[in-house]
Amino acid sequence: MRHSFRIQFILLVLVCACGVYSANVTIQSDPPRNGGFVQTTPEKTVSLTCTVDNSAVAEELQWFRNGREVSLKDGNRLNTSHVCVNPVTREDNGVIFTCQLRSDATVKTSIQLDVQYPPALGDDEEMLVEEKSDTVLSCEVRAYPPVSVVWKKDDKLLDLSSSTYRTSNNGITATLSISNVKRDVHQGVYSCEANSTISGVTKKSISVTVVDRKMKFPLGPTIAGVVVVLLTIVLATISRWERIMKCFKKD
Incomplete structure (x- = not known):
């Protein structure tokens, strides 16, 4: 054994x-x-x-x-x-x-x-945009598998041939940039639609209201003007200091 x-x-x-x-x-x-x-x-x-x-x-x-x-x-x-x-x-x-x-x-x-996970586009938004300004609309599109994205305005496919529109998508955030906003052209409800092979189509709406452009207070030039005035007063006071002091002297 x-x-x-x-x-x-x-x-x-x-x-x-x-x-x-x-x-x-x-x-x-x-x-x-x-x-x-x-x-x-x-x-x-x-x-x-x-x-x-x-x-x-x-x-x-x-x-x-x-x-x-x-x-x-x-x-x-x-x-x-x-x-x-x-x-x-x-x-x-x-x-x-x-x-x-x-x-x-x-x-x-x-x-x-x-x-595998679908995109979380975010909540619907409302935006106030000043006329003649630039703005950016965005939605989160991070997903796996990656999604395809289209932009619409008032439920119609957006015409991206216009020079005022520009889109980008880095796989995490999709953006729509609008330049020189005009009320009669750009006001409306925009939507970011993501098409996922696992969850279908999801949508985020962004309502854009165009308001009158506000006159902005020229803070920089105003501050510069105040500084110049104060310096002028200080210099004038110094130059007249001797005369001012004579008012307090006894005969």
Whole structure:
């Protein structure tokens, strides 16, 4: 019996030494993975379990989140290890979790979070804009997958060929800039419409009312004028100081 055990032990050592016996790691997820991705949404929970396969000895595991090591509690390292993302946020989209052997960093596997969420365009607005001024309308369009955006005025697609309109979209904020505002041209209800493949079309309305241009008080020139007057008074007082003092002298 002892002789048979020794033979098995020797064969095991020889197999490991020859490289035929090799450990590897695998990741299982809840919700289930789809290839190298786990698809989820904000406020949900994602659980990841890393397991050592094909190993004759206990192996210590390491987790990394975007290349930074994750701190693991005692008892959550040997052969099987768990990490949990709770709750999932929009910032977790694209995050890569990697599990590897501490003894051999080449033995590893990774999984990426695919967090899908619609845009939060914001509340409807009302704006007062002075005639002949410039203004900017905006809505938040950050989403995954990214959305397409169109602008409308009074429920009609806005004619962007006009030189007074200019649009921009950096994937986070979509803006409509209006220059040289005129009441008969630009007053109305504008809408920012975002088309998402997961949530459909969402809309934010911005009501623009054009008011008469106010005469602005020329603060800068006024202050400069006051300073000049005060300096003139001070200098005149100094130049007449001797005459003023004579009024207080006795004969």
